[in-house]
Amino acid sequence: MSQAEVTMGSHSGLMEEPTFSVPAKKMAMWLFIIADSATFAGCLFAYGFIRNATPSWPRPFHGITNVALMTFILLTSSLTMLFGVRSAQKGDKAGAFRWTMITAVAGILFAVLHIREWLAMIEEGATLFHNPWGTPLFGSLFFSITGLHLLHVTGGVVALIAVGLRYQGGRYKADDLEITGLYWHFVDLVWMFVVPLVYLLNLAH
Amino acid sequence: MTTAEDHNSKGAKKDVIVYVCILALAGIQFLIAYQNISASQMFVRMLVVAIVEGALALLFFMHLWENRGLKWFVVIFTVAVILGLQYGWTDSFRLLDGVPWAK
Numbered sequence: 001m002s003q004a005e006v007t008m009g010s011h012s013g014l015m016e017e018p019t020f021s022v023p024a025k026k027m028a029m030w031l032f033i034i035a036d037s038a039t040f041a042g043c044l045f046a047y048g049f050i051r052n053a054t055p056s057w058p059r060p061f062h063g064i065t066n067v068a069l070m071t072f073i074l075l076t077s078s079l080t081m082l083f084g085v086r087s088a089q090k091g092d093k094a095g096a097f098r099w100t101m102i103t104a105v106a107g108i109l110f111a112v113l114h115i116r117e118w119l120a121m122i123e124e125g126a127t128l129f130h131n132p133w134g135t136p137l138f139g140s141l142f143f144s145i146t147g148l149h150l151l152h153v154t155g156g157v158v159a160l161i162a163v164g165l166r167y168q169g170g171r172y173k174a175d176d177l178e179i180t181g182l183y184w185h186f187v188d189l190v191w192m193f194v195v196p197l198v199y200l201l202n203l204a205h
Numbered sequence: 206m207t208t209a210e211d212h213n214s215k216g217a218k219k220d221v222i223v224y225v226c227i228l229a230l231a232g233i234q235f236l237i238a239y240q241n242i243s244a245s246q247m248f249v250r251m252l253v254v255a256i257v258e259g260a261l262a263l264l265f266f267m268h269l270w271e272n273r274g275l276k277w278f279v280v281i282f283t284v285a286v287i288l289g290l291q292y293g294w295t296d297s298f299r300l301l302d303g304v305p306w307a308k
Contacts, residue, residue: 049293086220199249
């Protein structure tokens with residue numbers, strides 16, 4: 001075996017095809033999404049377990065207007081994100097930046113509505129360790145699950161603004177915008193499960 | 206219109222169609238919330254709708270549909286974790302019915 005073959009052999013790992021033909025950065029985001037979906041699944045399972053084992057679970061939500069509006073905004077922000085990525089792939093830098101910023105504004109609007117919802121709950125006496133309608137576990141689970149999601153939305157907004165600005169400045173490419181978009185769609189996907197389990201199942205009839 | 210522009214335009218149309226479908230499914234969840242059914246029936250119906258919504262978002266918004274290998278990788282790992290979590294339900298029902306302080 002020649003020296004060249006030995007050298008190539010020892011570095012053959014560097015020449016490997018990317019896993020599933022997905023670039024490394026995108027694959028890293030997918031692995032994060034898989035891990036994070038396990039985190040949310042764990043939280044929602046714990047919620048289901050406790051709700052099932054508590055006979056007098058409270059149903060404090062009287063209206064759906066706020067949560068319906070929040071859902072509409074978040075779902076629409078996924079569409080604007082898709083438009084942003086498509087614009088970037090076409091090479092329309094201004095369009096991509098505009099759609100990304102619209103997505104970030106939708107995220108901010110969602111967070112504001114979310115905090116308004118929280119403040120209304122706190123005003124009624126519900127906190128992380130107290131619940132005026134019965135078991136204190138309701139407050140713990142409601143604030144921790146929705147709080148974890150709100151944390152993800154906040155992180156997503158920061159990421160969208162940072163990546164959008166850097167894309168506009170030429171430091172990032174369309175691929176980077178697409179990867180941020182993947183995260184944003186994931187945040188949207190999680191909300192699709194949080195709404196029915198945490199809000200709609202606890203609607204007062 | 207060039208082929209790339211045509212492809213992009215078709216893709217954008219598909220995105221809007223999927224978005225409308227997801228929005229409609231979300232609307233169905235809100236309708237289910239007002240049905241006069243038991244909590245367990247409501248839970249099952251809402252969960253089924255949420256899974257369809259999630260699958261649409263995964264396949265078309267996150268473009269998992271276009272990568273067969275990655276699709277199976279994500280589905281198998283995620284479903285395995287979610288199925289693994291289900292072991293605890295029996296204990297949840299035990300707390301409800303099988304302990305001395307149960308109702």
